[in-house]
Amino acid sequence: MTPTPSYSPTLLLVDDVPANLAVLSDLLEPEGYQLVCATSGADALRLARRARPTLVLLDVVMPGLDGFAVCRELRRDPTLAEIPVVFITGRNEARALSEGFRAGAVDYIVKPFDADEVLARVRTHVGLARARCELAQKNRELAERVAELREAVASREAAEAAQREAHDRLSVLTAREERRWNIAGLLGRSPTLAAMLREVERLQAFGRVGVLLVGETGTGKELVARALHNGSPRASGPFIPVNCAALPAELIESMFFGHVKGAFTGATTDRKGFFELANGGTLFLDEIGDMPVVLQAKLLRVLEDGRVTPVGAAAEKQVDVRVVAATNAALEARIAAGSFRRDLYFRLARTTLRLPPLRDRKDDIPILAAHFIQRSAEDLGLAQAPGISPAALAALAAYDFPGNVRELRNLLENAVIASSGTTIQPGHLRLGFDSPTRIADHLESPPVTPTPPETAAEDPVPTTSADEIPLNLEAAERILIQRALAEAGGNIAEASRLLGVHRSRIYRVLGELETVAR
Known part of the structure; x- marks a missing residue:
């Protein structure tokens, strides 16, 4: 941001009588003003262009260019037009004063002048000039800040657009299915469906709480998961759907947690897993009952502390993911059979939502x-x-x-x-x-x-x-x-x-x- 300049008032004194300049100088110099003096109109214009004074004290009656002409010339120059001019004149009749104001003066002092009056007028107009200078500086700073904010907004919008594009690519198949089924709120008006939708709406507000969806095949578990995501505070983040029953066993850990280059044969680059891809959003684990037991333990750890370790990596990564799981199987029976971890079930089933079959609606x-x-x-x-x-x-x-x-x-x-x-x-x-x-x-x-x-x-x-x-x-x-x-x-x-x-x-x-x- 542009630094605020130090303010040092400079006064241009103009009078064709050197004795008058000496009196004004003796009066104003002790006040700390920088003084520049001219004895003719031509010298006054030359010094004004060089010194850029804060205030001009200008005699009216001078040979050659008189005070009125000098003031008009100052007003014609865009670089000098804002400098205030105070006339010092022995003529106090209304016509002379009117002509001075028409020429562009802001005030006048009548000769013979009083010292206190001169000091008061000078202080007033220097103070106004200082205020204008500070206001101009504040306006420049504000304009710079506005430009910075606009740039930040444009950058954020570009980042959000890129995130939306990435999200669309990640969920293109299920998004197409969502369009076909028009699942803005599941179709139907039956009391059974209405009760389920009220529960979905209630759970949407809890963006950090995982949900276990239980229902038969074809009841729309993924669509309900999308509704939970789209109505939650995580709606702007990614929605990553994963079918746990369709993943190759030899790659399942890498697909969930990612891997680093060289972790195994074929790992030619670093790759993010489902949890990293879903960071800030929702990870939907369909058919959770078919997840291998060895992976269930690692999933439980991620749900507990929010950390994943890519295959072959030494360091953990923190992720912020809401997990929505779904099953059409009786997980209790699988727990009894030893194919599903009891502790993972209780971690997932803290909030359970049952989807009604079509025969019940x-x-x-x-x-x-x-x-x-x-x-x-x-x-x-x-x-x-x-x-x-x-x-x-x-x-x-x-x-x-x-x-x-x-x-x-x-x-x-x-x-x-x-x-x-x-x-x-x-x-x-x-x-x-x-x-x-x-x-x-x-x-x-x-x-x-x-x-x-x-x-x-x-x-x-x-x-x-x-x-x-x-x-x-x-x-x-x-x-x-x-x-x-x-x-x-x-x-x-x-x-x-x-x-x-x-x-x-x-x-x-x-x-x-x-x-x-x-």
Whole structure:
């Protein structure tokens, strides 16, 4: 910041009579002012440009340039225009004084002057000049501070944008799933769901408290974890989802805690683990019951003291992470079997949130159905989402959905394809991919469109040996897709991953199968 300059007042005294200058000098010099004297108007302008005086005491009647002309010249020069001018004049008539003020003077002293009056006027105008100087310095300092703050704000915004970009890259897959499910607050209006959401809202405020989510497969545990994160004080930090059941055993410790270069074969660079990536945010551990026991002990330590040690490193690192864990398994049974640590369970289960299965919130099925039909229609590029008949909704309500909301979503994706954009009927709803049974078969009334028995051979089967695969590419494709869907539990995205094909290819084959079935 610019330093404040020391203030030393300089007075320019102008009079064509040297004796008058001597009197003024004797009066003002003892006051500590620096004095510069001129005996003509031309000398006054030259000295003013060189000395930059704080105040000018200017005689009016002088040969050549008189005081009025000198004052006007000072006012025309942008570098001198702010210097106050006090006239010393023997003329005190109104016309002369008016002309002096029009020329730019700020005050006047009448000759013969009184010493006390001169000192009082000089002190007043020097004080005002000092105040203007200090104000200008403060304004410069303020402008510099504003510039610094703007730079700091711009730097912070850039850092936050970079953090958001990194967060988006880390959670792109689950973010896409969140968009599809529209889980701003889980869909539905049933009392069961409302009670769970009130508990989610309560837990959002406790950004440091871990939560154990307990629920069947397909109840939306990751989506609830995201809701806990997005509504918490950690919302601006990263959300890192980890499926504990899908991690390679030989790399699991490195993936959680990171490693340093050379820690093991293939460790060519330092790498951050999940805990460091989630620093300042939330780490979601799905299927926590499948975590190896050897890693459970290290996880417990991190939960206790917030420190991680990368593989091959000598020093620990401090992390600030909220852990939200989830399980669809009975952890108590796994504790009894010795595959899950009791102390870790109690550390995770301090706050437990149970997610209701879809069969306990069937009032939400119509809302969920309308949402999933709309999303499927958009994904398939349909101009308009098909409707769903009351009979089809009744069929859905009669089914228990062991796969919960995920199963309902997959079921309706297939129904949109099977209906070819027309109103979805019970005959378009399939129970699963390992049985020709339709959901409508679970109703007391017969289905609107019964399934021809001769189509049963077209339905998926659990296994098919290589010798049994037909030498017809289309038929072989159908069998492979059916097997993949059976392996994936009806999840089309997972089946497409297993086969290494785009999901649109699976949709096409399913549509052909449904056409044959009708």
